[in-house]
Amino acid sequence: MYPHERSLVKRLANEPFALIGVNSDPKQNVLAALKRDNITWRSFWDGGTTSGPIASRWNVRGWPTIYVLDQKGVIRYKNVRGEAMDKAVDALLAEGKTSDT
Amino acid sequence: MNRRILMPVALVATLLVAPLRAEDPPQAVENDVAAQVKTLSEEYAQAYQQVVSDYRAETDAKKKQEIVATRLPALSKTYGDKFLKLAEKHAKTPAAVEPLAMVVQLAGRTPDGKAVAEQAKQTLLADHINDDDFAKTVSMWSSDADMLEKFALESKSRQVQGVALFFQMSKAKGRELTEKNVDLVKPLMVRLTKDYGDVRLIYPGGTDRGSLADLVDNELFAFENLRIGKVAPEIVGADIDGVEFKLSDYRGKVVVIDFWGDW
Numbered sequence: 001m002y003p004h005e006r007s008l009v010k011r012l013a014n015e016p017f018a019l020i021g022v023n024s025d026p027k028q029n030v031l032a033a034l035k036r037d038n039i040t041w042r043s044f045w046d047g048g049t050t051s052g053p054i055a056s057r058w059n060v061r062g063w064p065t066i067y068v069l070d071q072k073g074v075i076r077y078k079n080v081r082g083e084a085m086d087k088a089v090d091a092l093l094a095e096g097k098t099s100d101t
Numbered sequence: 102m103n104r105r106i107l108m109p110v111a112l113v114a115t116l117l118v119a120p121l122r123a124e125d126p127p128q129a130v131e132n133d134v135a136a137q138v139k140t141l142s143e144e145y146a147q148a149y150q151q152v153v154s155d156y157r158a159e160t161d162a163k164k165k166q167e168i169v170a171t172r173l174p175a176l177s178k179t180y181g182d183k184f185l186k187l188a189e190k191h192a193k194t195p196a197a198v199e200p201l202a203m204v205v206q207l208a209g210r211t212p213d214g215k216a217v218a219e220q221a222k223q224t225l226l227a228d229h230i231n232d233d234d235f236a237k238t239v240s241m242w243s244s245d246a247d248m249l250e251k252f253a254l255e256s257k258s259r260q261v262q263g264v265a266l267f268f269q270m271s272k273a274k275g276r277e278l279t280e281k282n283v284d285l286v287k288p289l290m291v292r293l294t295k296d297y298g299d300v301r302l303i304y305p306g307g308t309d310r311g312s313l314a315d316l317v318d319n320e321l322f323a324f325e326n327l328r329i330g331k332v333a334p335e336i337v338g339a340d341i342d343g344v345e346f347k348l349s350d351y352r353g354k355v356v357v358i359d360f361w362g363d364w
Contacts, residue, residue, distance in 0.1 A: 005359065008357075011318055012335075015355075015357060016353060016354040017354055017355045017356075018351045018354045018355075018356050019356075019357045019359060020249040020348065020351065020356055020357070020358050020359070021358075021359050021360075021361050022336070022338075022359070022360045023360065023361055023362065024360070024361075024362045025362050025363050027341065028338065029363050030341050031341065032362070032363070033272070033363035034341070037363075042338065042340055042346070043340060043341065043361070044336060044338035044346075045338070045339060045341045046338070047339060050308075050312065050362070051308070051309065052204075054336055055336075055360060056172065056311065056315075056319060056321065057322065057328060057334065057340075058323075058334075058360070059319045059320065059323040059327060060321070060360045063360055063361060063362045064359055064360055064361045064362075065359075066357060066358070066359055067327075067357070067358040068356070068357050068358075069331065069333050069356040069358065070354070070355060071352075071353055071354060071355055072332070072347075072352070073332050073333050073349070073352050074330065074331065074333070075327065075328070075329050075330065075331050075332075075333050075358075076329060076330075077329070078329060084359065085105050089355055089357060092355040093227070093355050094355060096355065100327075
Protein backbone atom coordinates (compact mmCIF):
# COMPACT_ATOMS: atom_id res chain seq x y z
CA MET A 1 0.00 0.00 0.00
CA TYR A 2 2.60 2.55 1.04
CA PRO A 3 4.81 2.23 -2.08
CA HIS A 4 1.82 2.95 -4.26
CA GLU A 5 0.85 5.99 -2.27
CA ARG A 6 4.42 7.21 -2.24
CA SER A 7 4.60 7.08 -6.02
CA LEU A 8 1.25 8.87 -6.35
CA VAL A 9 2.41 11.69 -4.08
CA LYS A 10 5.69 11.93 -5.98
CA ARG A 11 4.08 11.90 -9.42
CA LEU A 12 1.62 14.66 -8.49
CA ALA A 13 4.04 16.84 -6.52
CA ASN A 14 3.37 19.82 -8.79
CA GLU A 15 -0.37 19.34 -9.12
CA PRO A 16 -3.15 20.68 -6.86
CA PHE A 17 -3.24 17.39 -4.98
CA ALA A 18 -2.77 16.26 -1.40
CA LEU A 19 -2.79 12.91 0.34
CA ILE A 20 -3.91 13.30 3.95
CA GLY A 21 -3.66 10.42 6.38
CA VAL A 22 -5.67 9.74 9.50
CA ASN A 23 -3.65 7.45 11.69
CA SER A 24 -5.01 5.21 14.45
CA ASP A 25 -1.76 3.73 15.82
CA PRO A 26 -0.18 4.25 19.22
CA LYS A 27 2.36 7.05 19.01
CA GLN A 28 5.53 4.95 19.05
CA ASN A 29 4.17 2.74 16.22
CA VAL A 30 3.43 5.80 14.05
CA LEU A 31 6.91 7.16 14.57
CA ALA A 32 8.42 3.78 13.67
CA ALA A 33 6.23 3.45 10.56
CA LEU A 34 6.99 7.00 9.37
CA LYS A 35 10.69 6.29 9.57
CA ARG A 36 10.71 2.72 8.29
CA ASP A 37 8.39 3.26 5.35
CA ASN A 38 9.50 6.76 4.44
CA ILE A 39 6.00 8.20 4.67
CA THR A 40 6.16 11.73 3.36
CA TRP A 41 2.56 12.87 3.59
CA ARG A 42 0.90 14.51 6.55
CA SER A 43 -1.47 12.63 8.86
CA PHE A 44 -3.92 13.57 11.53
CA TRP A 45 -3.06 11.50 14.58
CA ASP A 46 -6.33 10.10 15.95
CA GLY A 47 -5.31 9.59 19.57
CA GLY A 48 -3.69 6.18 19.27
CA THR A 49 -6.80 3.96 19.05
CA THR A 50 -9.07 2.69 16.29
CA SER A 51 -12.00 4.38 18.03
CA GLY A 52 -10.45 7.86 17.98
CA PRO A 53 -12.67 10.91 17.40
CA ILE A 54 -12.00 11.28 13.66
CA ALA A 55 -12.42 7.59 12.74
CA SER A 56 -15.60 7.46 14.87
CA ARG A 57 -17.10 10.56 13.26
CA TRP A 58 -16.24 9.18 9.81
CA ASN A 59 -17.72 5.81 10.78
CA VAL A 60 -14.55 3.95 9.81
CA ARG A 61 -14.77 0.17 10.45
CA GLY A 62 -11.94 -1.14 8.34
CA TRP A 63 -8.44 0.02 7.54
CA PRO A 64 -7.41 1.34 5.15
CA THR A 65 -10.52 3.36 4.30
CA ILE A 66 -10.16 5.82 1.45
CA TYR A 67 -12.15 8.93 0.48
CA VAL A 68 -11.36 11.02 -2.60
CA LEU A 69 -12.54 14.65 -2.61
CA ASP A 70 -12.68 17.04 -5.54
CA GLN A 71 -11.36 20.58 -5.46
CA LYS A 72 -14.59 21.84 -3.92
CA GLY A 73 -14.32 19.38 -1.05
CA VAL A 74 -17.11 17.11 -2.33
CA ILE A 75 -16.77 13.35 -1.72
CA ARG A 76 -16.50 11.78 -5.18
CA TYR A 77 -15.06 8.29 -4.62
CA LYS A 78 -14.75 5.89 -1.71
CA ASN A 79 -12.38 3.00 -1.10
CA VAL A 80 -10.59 3.16 -4.42
CA ARG A 81 -7.26 1.38 -4.16
CA GLY A 82 -4.18 1.03 -6.34
CA GLU A 83 -4.80 1.89 -9.98
CA ALA A 84 -8.40 2.84 -9.30
CA MET A 85 -7.15 5.51 -6.88
CA ASP A 86 -4.80 6.92 -9.56
CA LYS A 87 -7.60 7.01 -12.10
CA ALA A 88 -9.99 8.74 -9.70
CA VAL A 89 -7.43 11.40 -8.78
CA ASP A 90 -6.41 11.97 -12.40
CA ALA A 91 -10.06 12.35 -13.45
CA LEU A 92 -10.68 14.96 -10.76
CA LEU A 93 -7.49 16.87 -11.61
CA ALA A 94 -8.56 16.93 -15.28
CA GLU A 95 -12.02 18.11 -14.25
CA GLY A 96 -10.42 20.94 -12.26
CA LYS A 97 -8.42 22.04 -15.29
CA THR A 98 -11.40 22.20 -17.62
CA SER A 99 -13.49 24.18 -15.15
CA ASP A 100 -10.65 26.73 -14.78
CA THR A 101 -10.81 27.70 -18.44
CA MET B 102 5.31 0.53 29.03
CA ASN B 103 1.54 0.07 29.32
CA ARG B 104 1.97 -3.08 31.33
CA ARG B 105 4.06 -1.36 33.95
CA ILE B 106 1.20 1.05 34.51
CA LEU B 107 -1.45 -1.64 34.41
CA MET B 108 0.11 -4.04 36.87
CA PRO B 109 -0.10 -1.72 39.89
CA VAL B 110 -3.68 -0.87 38.93
CA ALA B 111 -4.60 -4.56 38.88
CA LEU B 112 -2.86 -5.00 42.22
CA VAL B 113 -4.75 -2.11 43.81
CA ALA B 114 -8.02 -3.51 42.41
CA THR B 115 -7.26 -6.89 44.02
CA LEU B 116 -6.46 -5.27 47.36
CA LEU B 117 -9.67 -3.27 47.26
CA VAL B 118 -11.86 -6.34 46.82
CA ALA B 119 -9.82 -8.43 49.23
CA PRO B 120 -11.78 -7.56 52.42
CA LEU B 121 -14.99 -8.68 50.72
CA ARG B 122 -13.63 -12.06 49.84
CA ALA B 123 -14.21 -13.69 53.20
CA GLU B 124 -17.75 -14.39 52.02
CA ASP B 125 -16.77 -14.61 48.37
CA PRO B 126 -19.64 -12.50 47.00
CA PRO B 127 -20.11 -13.03 43.26
CA GLN B 128 -19.18 -9.44 42.39
CA ALA B 129 -15.77 -9.77 44.05
CA VAL B 130 -15.06 -13.02 42.20
CA GLU B 131 -16.07 -11.37 38.94
CA ASN B 132 -13.75 -8.42 39.52
CA ASP B 133 -10.94 -10.77 40.38
CA VAL B 134 -11.45 -12.87 37.25
CA ALA B 135 -11.74 -9.71 35.12
CA ALA B 136 -8.35 -8.60 36.45
CA GLN B 137 -6.85 -12.00 35.62
CA VAL B 138 -8.35 -11.90 32.11
CA LYS B 139 -6.86 -8.47 31.63
CA THR B 140 -3.41 -9.52 32.81
CA LEU B 141 -3.47 -12.64 30.63
CA SER B 142 -4.65 -10.62 27.61
CA GLU B 143 -1.83 -8.13 28.13
CA GLU B 144 0.71 -10.94 28.39
CA TYR B 145 -0.64 -12.50 25.23
CA ALA B 146 -0.56 -9.18 23.35
CA GLN B 147 3.04 -8.64 24.38
CA ALA B 148 4.10 -12.14 23.36
CA TYR B 149 2.27 -11.65 20.04
CA GLN B 150 4.09 -8.36 19.42
CA GLN B 151 7.37 -10.13 20.08
CA VAL B 152 6.58 -12.71 17.39
CA VAL B 153 5.62 -9.91 14.97
CA SER B 154 8.87 -8.05 15.52
CA ASP B 155 10.89 -11.26 15.21
CA TYR B 156 9.05 -11.89 11.95
CA ARG B 157 9.97 -8.42 10.72
CA ALA B 158 13.59 -8.77 11.78
CA GLU B 159 13.96 -12.15 10.06
CA THR B 160 15.32 -11.85 6.51
CA ASP B 161 15.26 -15.50 5.51
CA ALA B 162 11.95 -16.26 3.76
CA LYS B 163 11.86 -19.84 4.95
CA LYS B 164 12.39 -18.89 8.58
CA LYS B 165 9.73 -16.17 8.25
CA GLN B 166 7.34 -18.86 7.05
CA GLU B 167 8.29 -21.00 10.02
CA ILE B 168 7.49 -18.22 12.48
CA VAL B 169 3.98 -17.92 11.04
CA ALA B 170 3.44 -21.69 10.85
CA THR B 171 4.69 -22.67 14.29
CA ARG B 172 5.13 -19.84 16.76
CA LEU B 173 1.77 -18.11 16.29
CA PRO B 174 -0.33 -21.30 16.69
CA ALA B 175 1.82 -22.32 19.68
CA LEU B 176 1.13 -18.96 21.29
CA SER B 177 -2.61 -19.22 20.65
CA LYS B 178 -2.58 -22.73 22.14
CA THR B 179 -0.69 -21.71 25.29
CA TYR B 180 -2.97 -18.79 26.05
CA GLY B 181 -6.14 -20.56 24.87
CA ASP B 182 -5.40 -23.26 27.46
CA LYS B 183 -4.85 -20.67 30.20
CA PHE B 184 -8.17 -19.00 29.48
CA LEU B 185 -9.92 -22.38 29.31
CA LYS B 186 -8.60 -23.27 32.76
CA LEU B 187 -9.90 -19.99 34.13
CA ALA B 188 -13.31 -20.56 32.51
CA GLU B 189 -13.56 -24.09 33.90
CA LYS B 190 -12.68 -22.90 37.38
CA HIS B 191 -15.67 -20.53 37.29
CA ALA B 192 -17.99 -22.67 35.15
CA LYS B 193 -21.68 -21.65 35.03
CA THR B 194 -20.99 -18.30 36.73
CA PRO B 195 -20.89 -14.94 34.92
CA ALA B 196 -17.14 -14.81 35.56
CA ALA B 197 -16.65 -17.58 32.97
CA VAL B 198 -17.96 -15.49 30.05
CA GLU B 199 -14.86 -13.45 29.20
CA PRO B 200 -12.41 -16.36 29.51
CA LEU B 201 -14.69 -18.45 27.25
CA ALA B 202 -14.77 -15.63 24.70
CA MET B 203 -10.97 -15.56 24.67
CA VAL B 204 -10.92 -19.35 24.18
CA VAL B 205 -13.16 -18.98 21.11
CA GLN B 206 -10.79 -16.38 19.67
CA LEU B 207 -7.51 -18.11 20.43
CA ALA B 208 -8.37 -21.79 19.98
CA GLY B 209 -10.02 -20.89 16.65
CA ARG B 210 -6.58 -19.83 15.40
CA THR B 211 -4.86 -23.16 15.94
CA PRO B 212 -5.14 -26.03 13.45
CA ASP B 213 -6.50 -28.52 16.01
CA GLY B 214 -8.35 -26.04 18.21
CA LYS B 215 -11.56 -25.73 16.18
CA ALA B 216 -13.41 -28.26 18.31
CA VAL B 217 -12.31 -26.53 21.53
CA ALA B 218 -13.51 -23.18 20.17
CA GLU B 219 -16.84 -24.66 19.12
CA GLN B 220 -17.26 -26.27 22.54
CA ALA B 221 -16.63 -22.91 24.25
CA LYS B 222 -19.26 -21.31 22.01
CA GLN B 223 -21.79 -23.98 22.92
CA THR B 224 -21.03 -23.50 26.62
CA LEU B 225 -21.63 -19.75 26.24
CA LEU B 226 -24.99 -20.44 24.60
CA ALA B 227 -26.04 -23.06 27.12
CA ASP B 228 -25.04 -21.29 30.35
CA HIS B 229 -24.62 -17.59 29.79
CA ILE B 230 -27.12 -15.81 27.54
CA ASN B 231 -28.69 -14.09 30.56
CA ASP B 232 -25.35 -12.74 31.83
CA ASP B 233 -24.61 -9.08 31.07
CA ASP B 234 -21.06 -9.95 29.97
CA PHE B 235 -22.50 -12.22 27.27
CA ALA B 236 -23.19 -8.97 25.37
CA LYS B 237 -19.45 -8.82 24.65
CA THR B 238 -19.66 -12.10 22.78
CA VAL B 239 -22.78 -11.42 20.70
CA SER B 240 -20.55 -10.28 17.80
CA MET B 241 -19.56 -13.94 17.34
CA TRP B 242 -23.08 -14.55 16.04
CA SER B 243 -23.40 -11.26 14.14
CA SER B 244 -24.22 -13.03 10.86
CA ASP B 245 -26.64 -15.53 12.40
CA ALA B 246 -30.11 -13.93 12.14
CA ASP B 247 -31.85 -16.64 14.20
CA MET B 248 -29.41 -16.38 17.09
CA LEU B 249 -29.60 -12.58 17.13
CA GLU B 250 -33.37 -12.77 17.29
CA LYS B 251 -33.16 -15.30 20.11
CA PHE B 252 -30.80 -13.06 22.11
CA ALA B 253 -32.89 -9.93 21.50
CA LEU B 254 -36.13 -11.62 22.56
CA GLU B 255 -35.10 -14.21 25.14
CA SER B 256 -32.10 -12.90 27.07
CA LYS B 257 -32.97 -11.43 30.46
CA SER B 258 -30.01 -9.04 30.19
CA ARG B 259 -30.73 -5.58 28.75
CA GLN B 260 -27.09 -5.36 27.60
CA VAL B 261 -27.48 -8.56 25.59
CA GLN B 262 -30.84 -7.50 24.14
CA GLY B 263 -29.43 -4.13 23.07
CA VAL B 264 -26.28 -5.48 21.45
CA ALA B 265 -28.28 -8.20 19.65
CA LEU B 266 -30.67 -5.55 18.32
CA PHE B 267 -27.67 -3.50 17.21
CA PHE B 268 -26.33 -6.39 15.13
CA GLN B 269 -29.81 -7.01 13.70
CA MET B 270 -29.80 -3.37 12.60
CA SER B 271 -26.27 -3.72 11.16
CA LYS B 272 -27.36 -6.77 9.20
CA ALA B 273 -30.37 -4.95 7.78
CA LYS B 274 -28.20 -1.97 6.91
CA GLY B 275 -25.48 -3.94 5.07
CA ARG B 276 -22.43 -1.92 4.11
CA GLU B 277 -24.07 1.45 4.60
CA LEU B 278 -27.34 3.24 5.02
CA THR B 279 -28.77 4.12 1.58
CA GLU B 280 -31.94 5.68 0.16
CA LYS B 281 -33.08 2.11 -0.52
CA ASN B 282 -32.70 0.59 2.96
CA VAL B 283 -33.22 3.63 5.17
CA ASP B 284 -36.96 2.99 5.67
CA LEU B 285 -36.29 -0.55 6.83
CA VAL B 286 -33.38 0.31 9.12
CA LYS B 287 -34.56 3.57 10.68
CA PRO B 288 -37.20 2.04 13.00
CA LEU B 289 -34.54 -0.29 14.45
CA MET B 290 -32.28 2.70 14.99
CA VAL B 291 -35.01 4.62 16.77
CA ARG B 292 -35.64 1.66 19.09
CA LEU B 293 -31.93 1.27 19.82
CA THR B 294 -31.56 4.90 20.80
CA LYS B 295 -34.76 4.97 22.83
CA ASP B 296 -34.52 1.65 24.70
CA TYR B 297 -30.80 0.79 24.70
CA GLY B 298 -28.99 4.09 24.04
CA ASP B 299 -26.78 3.77 27.12
CA VAL B 300 -25.67 0.17 26.40
CA ARG B 301 -22.09 0.00 25.17
CA LEU B 302 -20.76 -2.17 22.37
CA ILE B 303 -17.75 -3.90 23.90
CA TYR B 304 -15.79 -6.72 22.30
CA PRO B 305 -14.02 -9.60 24.06
CA GLY B 306 -10.74 -8.23 25.35
CA GLY B 307 -12.35 -4.91 26.21
CA THR B 308 -12.34 -2.87 22.98
CA ASP B 309 -15.15 -0.36 23.54
CA ARG B 310 -16.84 0.92 20.36
CA GLY B 311 -19.02 3.38 22.27
CA SER B 312 -22.66 3.59 23.32
CA LEU B 313 -25.36 2.26 20.99
CA ALA B 314 -26.86 5.77 20.85
CA ASP B 315 -23.53 7.17 19.60
CA LEU B 316 -23.07 4.34 17.11
CA VAL B 317 -26.55 4.94 15.68
CA ASP B 318 -25.83 8.66 15.59
CA ASN B 319 -22.61 7.97 13.65
CA GLU B 320 -24.55 5.90 11.09
CA LEU B 321 -27.08 8.67 10.60
CA PHE B 322 -24.29 11.24 10.36
CA ALA B 323 -22.61 9.07 7.70
CA PHE B 324 -25.88 8.84 5.79
CA GLU B 325 -26.33 12.62 5.83
CA ASN B 326 -22.70 13.65 5.32
CA LEU B 327 -20.40 10.90 4.09
CA ARG B 328 -22.11 9.68 0.94
CA ILE B 329 -20.70 10.33 -2.53
CA GLY B 330 -21.83 13.80 -3.61
CA LYS B 331 -21.81 15.31 -0.10
CA VAL B 332 -19.36 18.00 0.97
CA ALA B 333 -16.87 16.26 3.27
CA PRO B 334 -17.23 17.18 6.96
CA GLU B 335 -14.45 19.32 8.38
CA ILE B 336 -11.62 17.59 10.23
CA VAL B 337 -9.75 19.63 12.82
CA GLY B 338 -6.87 17.82 14.44
CA ALA B 339 -3.15 17.65 14.91
CA ASP B 340 -0.34 15.69 13.31
CA ILE B 341 1.97 13.38 15.25
CA ASP B 342 4.11 16.37 16.29
CA GLY B 343 1.07 18.10 17.77
CA VAL B 344 0.86 20.74 15.01
CA GLU B 345 -2.80 21.57 14.37
CA PHE B 346 -4.28 21.60 10.89
CA LYS B 347 -7.65 21.27 9.15
CA LEU B 348 -8.99 19.37 6.18
CA SER B 349 -10.31 22.65 4.75
CA ASP B 350 -6.70 23.94 4.54
CA TYR B 351 -6.60 21.78 1.39
CA ARG B 352 -9.73 23.18 -0.30
CA GLY B 353 -8.89 23.87 -3.96
CA LYS B 354 -6.90 20.66 -4.19
CA VAL B 355 -7.94 17.13 -5.01
CA VAL B 356 -7.59 15.31 -1.69
CA VAL B 357 -7.22 11.63 -0.88
CA ILE B 358 -8.08 10.94 2.76
CA ASP B 359 -6.45 7.71 3.84
CA PHE B 360 -7.42 6.17 7.17
CA TRP B 361 -4.39 4.00 7.82
CA GLY B 362 -2.70 2.01 10.51
CA ASP B 363 0.53 0.11 10.68
CA TRP B 364 -0.74 -3.39 11.43
